[in-house]
Amino acid sequence: MKVLVINSGSSSLKYQLYDMTDESVLAKGLVERIGMDSSILNHKPTGKEEVTEVSEILEHNTAIRKVLDMLTDPEHGVIESIGEIQAVGHRVVHGGEAFNGSVLVTGDVKSEIRRLFDLAPLHNPPAVMGITAAEKNMPGVPQVVAFDTAFHQTMEEKVYLYPIPKVLYKKHHVRRYGAHGTSHEYVSKTAAEYLDRPIEDLKIITCHIGNGGSLTAVKGGKSYDTSMGLTPLEGLMMGTRSGDLDPAVVTFVMNKEELSISEVNSMLNKHSGLLAISGSSSDMRDITDGMEAGEPNETLAFEMYEYRLRKYIGSYAAAMDGVDVIVFTAGIGENSAIVREKVCQNLTYLGVEIDKELNKVRSGDPRRISTPNSKVEVLVIPTNEELVIARDTHRIVLENK
Ligand SMILES: Nc1ncnc2c1ncn2[C@@H]1O[C@H](COP(=O)(O)OP(=O)(O)O)[C@@H](O)[C@H]1O
Ligand SMILES: CC(=O)OP(=O)(O)O
Numbered sequence: 001m002k003v004l005v006i007n008s009g010s011s012s013l014k015y016q017l018y019d020m021t022d023e024s025v026l027a028k029g030l031v032e033r034i035g036m037d038s039s040i041l042n043h044k045p046t047g048k049e050e051v052t053e054v055s056e057i058l059e060h061n062t063a064i065r066k067v068l069d070m071l072t073d074p075e076h077g078v079i080e081s082i083g084e085i086q087a088v089g090h091r092v093v094h095g096g097e098a099f100n101g102s103v104l105v106t107g108d109v110k111s112e113i114r115r116l117f118d119l120a121p122l123h124n125p126p127a128v129m130g131i132t133a134a135e136k137n138m139p140g141v142p143q144v145v146a147f148d149t150a151f152h153q154t155m156e157e158k159v160y161l162y163p164i165p166k167v168l169y170k171k172h173h174v175r176r177y178g179a180h181g182t183s184h185e186y187v188s189k190t191a192a193e194y195l196d197r198p199i200e201d202l203k204i205i206t207c208h209i210g211n212g213g214s215l216t217a218v219k220g221g222k223s224y225d226t227s228m229g230l231t232p233l234e235g236l237m238m239g240t241r242s243g244d245l246d247p248a249v250v251t252f253v254m255n256k257e258e259l260s261i262s263e264v265n266s267m268l269n270k271h272s273g274l275l276a277i278s279g280s281s282s283d284m285r286d287i288t289d290g291m292e293a294g295e296p297n298e299t300l301a302f303e304m305y306e307y308r309l310r311k312y313i314g315s316y317a318a319a320m321d322g323v324d325v326i327v328f329t330a331g332i333g334e335n336s337a338i339v340r341e342k343v344c345q346n347l348t349y350l351g352v353e354i355d356k357e358l359n360k361v362r363s364g365d366p367r368r369i370s371t372p373n374s375k376v377e378v379l380v381i382p383t384n385e386e387l388v389i390a391r392d393t394h395r396i397v398l399e400n401k
């Protein structure tokens, strides 16, 4: 079965086409700057040369059409016709309390994802645009959705409730949900396999740090606690998101600056984090370059990022009464040796010791960066959310045949 996996962002769309007979990737790519002038489609067909095309792509429907054209293109394509795609899997960030696993898309499922727009304003609306566009361009092809929140549905009440009036949970489902669950589940399982130890016996802290970032305390293979909350704004400092702050900051600033709800939301989601403190960029590569050049703003941004991340690791070691494994993953976790080094350098009280040379090795494979003496295994595990979504899609479509 050939499965197309789609991860729709507000102005981007990432895709991968899998052949599930051997889980090989036939092609992958990214459409960026949807809705802006000069959108970019970068297409990487396996075994052929990659292509980049600049054109005007105003919405997700056009983006999907362009992707399908590229997949079937005589020169750059990897399939003869669209009819070869037998299923589509989509990433959806927020599934609320309704979903603890992936499901086939129905009208009810789409309504539920729409109902949750408020809770993931950056992520759920583009996901529905992606689903609708795929339905339009591939009528009759089954669609499956995989939720970032699903893995975290195992959190206990004491972990997921906020200490605010309970009526808000009853009326509006205000609670912690988490995100990046597909990734946290995948890297924690891969870590146990890599170490050849049963996951049931392990306390693992998974650090998914990319543009968005979250940590999960994975106890016995289940999500015990995670740093994102009602929305993907809680927790770590991120590229453009603030992460944790005193909730009074919100009302105080709204009052002083006369900001509306949408303005304050935009400030905290799009104009905070690394971008706000450095004043230059949300990209960790620029931040570390600036720090190495002695720029004070980039240095402060890095120090705040590292400090907040390290505090979360400490708190999850406390939450689980110990930690056996720390996993780094996603764009920053997989690629930034300096972030890993600085975080681990100050975890001596947990018995963490990393090998600085091993830490610098670049590889696309799971690897250990801790020393044999370290009391905690420290691993770098490349995440693969798309593969998990492709597997779920394949399984669910076969079950529903
Ligand atoms: N070589 C690198 N060194 C440091 N940071 C990197 C490197 N490569 C990528 N990144 C960081 O990874 C981030 C993107 O991570 P990714 O997991 O792809 O995010 P998302 O899925 O949210 O788009 C970028 O913002 C960048 O800061
Ligand atoms: C939920 C979330 O933050 O996703 P991303 O990292 O893709 O922005």
Ligand SMILES: [Mg+2]
Residues within 6 Å of the ligand: 210, 211, 330
């Ligand atoms: Mg991501």
